[in-house]
Amino acid sequence: MAIEVRIPTILRNYTGGAKAVTAEGATLDELISNLESAHPGIKERLVDQGALRRFVNVYLNDEDVRFLGGLGTPVSDGDTVTVLPAVAGG
């Protein structure tokens, strides 16, 4: 299963500069672990003590995973996962 993961500029030092990489897994948690094996160090920037870091937003097909099931959110082939830092508006 190939799932596209879009990486924000600030984390591209882990992906050799790639804007998007592919990874595998049945859940977001598995996907991030799979990502870690190919790009060591990235997991720690996304996850802290078994939860997404406070200022990291992850979207599954544009929907915030915090409302879908957090790290346990199921993912499947053809999905797009986007990682972004939290920003202000207004």
Add this chain to the structure above:
Amino acid sequence: MRFDSLIDSVGRTPLVGLPRLSPSPDVRVWAKLEDRNPTGSIKDRPALWMIQQAEKDGLLTPGCTILEPTSGNTGISLAMSAKLKGYRLICVMPENTSEERRQLLRMWGAEIISSPAAGGSNEAVRRAKELAERNPSWVMLYQYGNPANWRSHYESTGPEILEDLPTVTHFVAGLGTTGTLMGVGRFLRERVPGVQIVAAEPRYGELVYGLRNVDEGFIPELYDESVLTTRFSVGSADALRRTRELLTAEGIFAGVSTGAALHAALGVARKAVKAGERADVVFVVADGGWKYLSTGAYEGTLEEAEERLEGQLWA
């Protein structure tokens, strides 16, 4: 309708149906036209509520200086009220916001301090907090953490929507300070069983996020995740496409962030159709398109417009 002054005319905006963009007679989409406020945006509500609360609390007295980090609309609303009430206003604003917003602010007498584009609104907030510390006599209303922001929507926007459309099932709005979603969301949740509160968060071009460190992000103090049903990230391309669709299909000339809200609204409407459920989806037209003309959002192909919007804060 008659009012004693311009300030008194804030709110009570029209709710209009979208007969062409609504997917079916059972699943209808409605636009809350917040551009019909005195300075042309939804921010007239929180700005007025925040000023009135600060006056009640004795923080604001005639001749006071107000300081506020803003990407535009809140500043413009504050500038109008400040002008009429005799306050000086200083806005801290990211330099990558449209020229129209700057002109409008100056027109109403506000002073502008620019913060670097790279830091976006996060940087404007940081700068404003710094300035407030160095100038203790200045009053920072601080829209991101001031409860009067969400209360303005709890006490005005929310009740207006429910009065005009008691059958409302979904409320969709842009996510910035989170004030609109928190206020309307809480009001509707208390009164409409099963109502869904949906956030449309702008996803800017790469440039805007470029230098953001994921450890130093910003989440407005007002944000309470439990008020929302879900939250969508909407990119510039989708936001632009929907902004134009709203104009060509329904004749509504709105700002780019409205396109993002419409995109999410049409998404939940499509889901309702698939599930065979009836729905009345209300989304917020936060402002009109006037302030974004110089960004080129309404001219040429979508690709060209998207390119021109790269690096701009369009919400």
